[in-house]
Amino acid sequence: MGAEAALQLAEKLLLTATGKPLNDLQRVILAEAWRGHRYGEIALRYGCTEGHVKDVASQLWRSLSLALGERVAKNSLRAALARRLEVERLPLALQLPLPENPNFVGRLAAIAAIDRLLAQGHKVIVIQGEGGIGKTTLAQHYLQLRGFDQVLELMMAKEPPDILPVERVVEEWLRQDLNEEPGREFGVTLGRLKRHLQTRRIGLLIDNLEPALDSHGKLIYSQRRYLELLRVLADWRVQSVTLMTSRDRLCEPALAVEHYRLPGLSVEAWQQFFSAHQIFIDSNLLQEVHSAYGGNAKAMGLLCGEIRADFDGDAAAYWQEYQSQPLGVTTLGNLVMTQVNRLAQLDAIAYRLFCRLGCYRYQAVAQVPSTALAALLWDVDPTQHAQVMAALRNRSLVEYHAGHYWLHPVVRAEAIARLRQSPDWELANRRAAKFWSASVERITTLPTALQALEAYYHNIAIANFEAAAAVLLQSRDNQWGQYLPLASSLYRMGLIQPVIEAITLSLEKIQDPQQIGELHNILGDVFWITGQIHQAIRAQEQTIHLARQHLAQLRSEPDDARRHYYFRMLEVDALLSIGLYQLDLGELEQATQQFSQVITLAQGSKHQAWAEKAYVCLALTQAHLGQFQLAQQLAEQGYQALLSEAATASPGRYAYFIQRLGQTYSLLRQSTKAQKLYQKAIVFAEESHYIQIKANALSGLAALYRCAQQPQPAIAYHQQAIALLAKLGAKCDLAEAYYQFGLTYQQFAKANLSADFTQQATHYLNQAIALFGEIQAPRQVKKIEQVLLP
CATH class of the missing domain: 1.25.40.10 (Tetratricopeptide repeat domain)
Structure with missing residues (x-):
């Protein structure tokens, strides 16, 4: 291996380990150390002190040691890199042993087949096969086995209307997994994802693709934009590997993907699995059972659970009962139906829980905690909850890992079909919605925000649109120190499209004036962020019209102070927002009118905070208009308010206006105050992202x-x-x-x-x-x- 190859390998390893490319001195140190030159010679060549070279080299060897998993020094550099290169040249299937997992058996040939397809240059592989054959398990284990820098997953919804828009999927990958902000336009967002895929070894899993495909194997009309993502994933320049699972073949002529048809597990694999679970079965009987189910992996697990739970581990006794009707249970769907029917006969409580579990979506929150199961056991003594959950685990009707549960797609289809036909459908969704809302006290991360949003979808499922709107409007503390509705926290985290879709649907269905007013108010800010300012103004004007209409009605009800406060708050907030929008448009006179109205309505009232913000904004408009004396007076009022003890205790509520006040003092040529305000805003912004x-x-x-x-x-x-x-x-x-x-x-x-x-x-x-x-x-x-x- 020459110096250039060594440098390329080392740079790739260090980029992966540190996320930073090498600088010029680091490259020189690597190349010269490879050739055996001393630090003094390197310093002379580069034009710096020997001490500086030693300091940089010391850090370089530490980073390279972490990347290689062995100690690296100047003298051992050549040997360490040569060993790593030899490992990278080995066939992938020989590099790492399979993890010891009794539930993952018989897939060495499948792993080797995927390795060969990737070695041929394919970037996207569709693992195709019937339900329960083990497609998802294989894909997940493969991505874990091959040690990717990061794994991104998309679990496709079971029903086409519930499939997440691709824009939202990529946004969440960037923000939640790759620590990067998406763009406001999908093309920009895709470009940012592509840069990660080109510079890092990322594994992607797109699971259960078939709901997004039509009868010809093409993406359905409503999800055609997934093609844009798949083209990026299939680009030969990316380092990423994408595995998709599907029962159906993907037939998009313009898309370069390779299919791998996953066979059923062998008889030997079934024998290994049953033995690992302490179930001993005669080889002839095993051959008969295996043949009946075509080696289906999920069927294997279900049978094992049934034999263990209800036949005391006696496989012969199980088959004696069912061998007379093998044709009735040869498909996984029929097997699941048979198992669930038996559960209904033997354990009515566990059966009810199984059906109720069909209400969870297993999408944005792919696995639910045991407390989510307990929420569905509203009619069961809490002391029995653990026993009921264990009954489902023992029969393999639920997937389970580390205290979290989920349903296999085929199993969930059976659960939800039964739940829809039962009297529990509405109540189960209500309980699930209540659980998700109660499970999140503070919005601090994107996962917690998405968890809280699950309650919205449960209410939509039972057409309880007022409750769905209430989920969007439920206020919580967030990472910015603000007490905001869920929808507001979501769009501030960048989930623009889900918020627009949820609010738009809710506004079409609800009648409550408070909900309508607040949702229009939030929608205005979402449109503002995306640059749709004129739509934002129209949304806020609807808020103002509704608020004033109800304030007029409340004049005859002077005792209803709460509703009066609420609608006045909506009015002044919408007026302030329109003023900010017009300020961005350069419509300074109109902005002045809006801010003045806010001050008139809010000054000296319970809405004083809005007046203080309006003073700051009005000062800025007057400074832009050249009214410097008035701007100075207004700015001083705002300055005192923003630096008050109350404002300092809740910086998130005022940070935006702190930097706006900094702009005012900049226009007034008071650079010291302006700089202080800008730096204060930056400190807050960095602490809260x-x-x-x-x-x-x-x-x-x-x-x-x-x-x-x-x-x-x-x-x-x-x-x-x-x-x-x-x-x-x-x-x-x-x-x-x-x-x-x-x-x-x-x-x-x-x-x-x-x-x-x-x-x-x-x-x-x-x-x-x-x-x-x-x-x-x-x-x-x-x-x-x-x-x-x-």
């Missing part, structure tokens, strides 16, 4: 350095801000950041007579014009065009 606020504050700091005639920090902060906002896809803020960057280049171009700076200024100002044009903000476009004039 509030990227949008951080980016806007960085853009504000850049403008301060521009005014201070310091080009280097100004340009650096602009670049950071634009990179963050481009990732978020926040069009309004990104357009403003482009504008500010253009102004910076323009100012320094004039000072330095730099043609390059002039070109950069024109580029960023045109970028701003393009985005403001998409947003339909003609005032902003006109403002920038005037700046561009010679």
